[in-house]
Amino acid sequence: MENKARLKREFYARDTLTVARQLLGQRLVRILDGQRLSGRIVEVEAYIGQADQACHAARGLTPRTAVMFGPPGHAYIYFIYGMHHCLNVVTEQEGFPAAVLIRALEPLEGLPIMRRHRPCRPDHELANGPGKLCQALGITRALNGVDLVTSDVLFIEEDAPVPDEEVQTTPRIGVRGDERALTVPWRFLLRDCPFCSCR
DNA sequence: CTCTCGATGCGCT
């Protein structure tokens, strides 16, 4: 399998909406027991700063949100609803808390292992949700804070860019907060993509 | 198809 260039620090150290849009089409890679598991990023959401009520960092710096306040290019992974993990990519400059939630992948490499992680699911449901993709790729809090720019177990490779015509934006899924948090169009996904989460 | 609801751990008030 051809290995491509890995995304660099400068990619992540930009405006969060730009990073979110540009992450579509890139390849998330997980090395698990020496095996390559990967998928094309097809759906993401932006969480931007303390003024964003849906952002975990809205209430300031805590042990949990510290990674989001740190340097860009690191993985912010949290545990939710007592059973699921969600993977985010930290963006912007150190000190400004923001991240992009990876919400869905089109599985590309390591399908047999992903199927074992998510038994009795069709391939288009292996990673069509933030909790599902973490389960498929074996991503847990053990990887919280990992530097995607240098890590040997979790990183993102440059892949085919997605043209604007194929990109759709909507409000974010499943969030609470004020009117603004509920309506701002900070979810980016591929139009008519069978690997995206529904709704 | 749509809707409701339980599971289950932990960060924070």
Place this chain on the structure above:
DNA sequence: GCGCATCGAGAGA
């Protein structure tokens, strides 16, 4: 103790 950036099973239409 409350509530959560979810998922999937089950009921009803």
